[in-house]
Amino acid sequence: MVIDLRSDTVTRPSPAMREAMARAEVGDDGWGEDPTVNRLEQMAAERMGKEAACFVASGTMGNLSALLAHCVRGQEVILGDESHIVHYEAGGSSALGGLVWHLVPTLSDGTLPLDAIEGAIRPLADWYAQAGLICLENTHNRCGGVIVPVDYFAQVAELAARRRLPVHLDGARLFNAAVATGQPVTAWTRHVSSVQFCLSKGLSAPVGSLVAGQKDYVARVRRARRMLGGGMRQVGVIAAAGIVALTEMVDRLAEDHVNARLLAGGLAALPGVQLDLATVQTNIVVFTLAPGIDSTEFSAHAKREGVLIVDMGGGRLRAVTHFGISADDCRRAVEVCGRAVATCAARSA
Ligand SMILES: Cc1ncc(COP(=O)(O)O)c(C=O)c1O
The missing domain is CATH 3.40.640.10 (Type I PLP-dependent aspartate aminotransferase-like (Major domain))
Incomplete structure (x- = not known):
């Protein structure tokens, strides 16, 4: 999925x-x-x-x-x-x-x-x-x-x-x-x-x-x-x-916000990911990667493992939670991003 x-x-x-x-x-x-x-x-x-x-x-x-x-x-x-x-x-x-x-x-x-x-x-x-x-x-x-x-x-x-x-x-x-x-x-x-x-x-x-x-x-x-x-x-x-x-559908947006914080917390803990948790106030998570790690390569790797993230340009990446995304999806996305960032970092070393 x-x-x-x-x-x-x-x-x-x-x-x-x-x-x-x-x-x-x-x-x-x-x-x-x-x-x-x-x-x-x-x-x-x-x-x-x-x-x-x-x-x-x-x-x-x-x-x-x-x-x-x-x-x-x-x-x-x-x-x-x-x-x-x-x-x-x-x-x-x-x-x-x-x-x-x-x-x-x-x-x-x-x-x-x-x-x-x-x-x-x-x-x-x-x-x-x-x-x-x-x-x-x-x-x-x-x-x-x-x-x-x-x-x-x-x-x-x-x-x-x-x-x-x-x-x-x-x-x-x-x-x-x-x-x-x-x-x-x-x-x-x-x-x-x-x-x-x-x-x-x-x-x-x-x-x-x-x-x-x-x-x-x-x-x-x-x-x-x-x-x-x-x-x-x-x-x-x-x-x-x-x-x-x-x-x-208005009240359930709160669920998306909880999931965004879960996702952001997991991403922020990954070596090579830079994310200011103070910016995660609703359902959007924007982050960057440590210098030398290529964001396009990172998002391509995540995509191969079934996680779609937007490359906003300028090294910024965006992930958005919504009605179709569960807490489990967020945990799985963090695992995939962990592997993606580790692979890209190893390549850039
Ligand atoms: C802040 C903001 N304004 C306007 C729009 C435009 O909406 P639409 O894609 O329906 O044209 C978007 C779409 O993402 C948005 O994020």
Whole structure:
């Protein structure tokens, strides 16, 4: 059996999801007539503490629609240089929306320095592109799934209000932050204008994300979604899985967090593995290898023994726990990684 730790996106729909999908009531969502989609969007808006929500095909489409609905062509979006939007969304908001990315450094705790955000907002002048949006991410993927604290969000919200800018949250894994800290998702979302969260990561639905915000804003998101070709029809068949995800799969994320700590503890104890356990706050484990040990060779060795890990580049490796991964899988993965690192170290000696 393969132990797939590449991402929580590899999760398969649960039996309850398949059952709900088969039984879903549907209608034409293009006309707002799919009752299952409408129910999911209402549930999502309530959970996020916002007026409305729009169901989209993916986290990438959610972030892109969200950015297009906030800004006009030529405006600047203030983004962390380690953000998912910058690294893994094919440059969509720039290529398709004409938005200008103003990158600021991402600190290892997933925050962007407040003075860097403030410094990225250019004065009003004919020759300066004007800021239209600040983006945050929580949990922070490339920082190892760390939880960006609520009080930091409050500080950014204060800055944004003072500079009259909206804040968008890429909350693909916001429920992981909520479950890990025992705080409701609204602790964070009350400080942002819009939020995107994914149903298809740890929550295990096969498809889908939602963008939530004020009613008139969500109407603009819906228009952007349509423009991107993401308007859907009898899509209650997938929204039904999303409803199961929101009602049955949130609390169990705690299990993924326990397993991530188990995995991280085992990996950190291996000679040749470098891992800061303080960064393991949710379901993502990022680590490096001692100098001279090749990460590509390491992950290839692990793969041959049935353990899939992502090589993030720059020597960083990532393992993610999820619905399909048990504590035993984590123990077995540590054994395999132990053999892989020992073999690679012997070769490099
Ligand atoms: C933080 C973050 N945002 C957005 C996304 C995009 O989601 P999708 O793969 O559904 O487009 C991901 C996917 O892993 C993510 O980790």
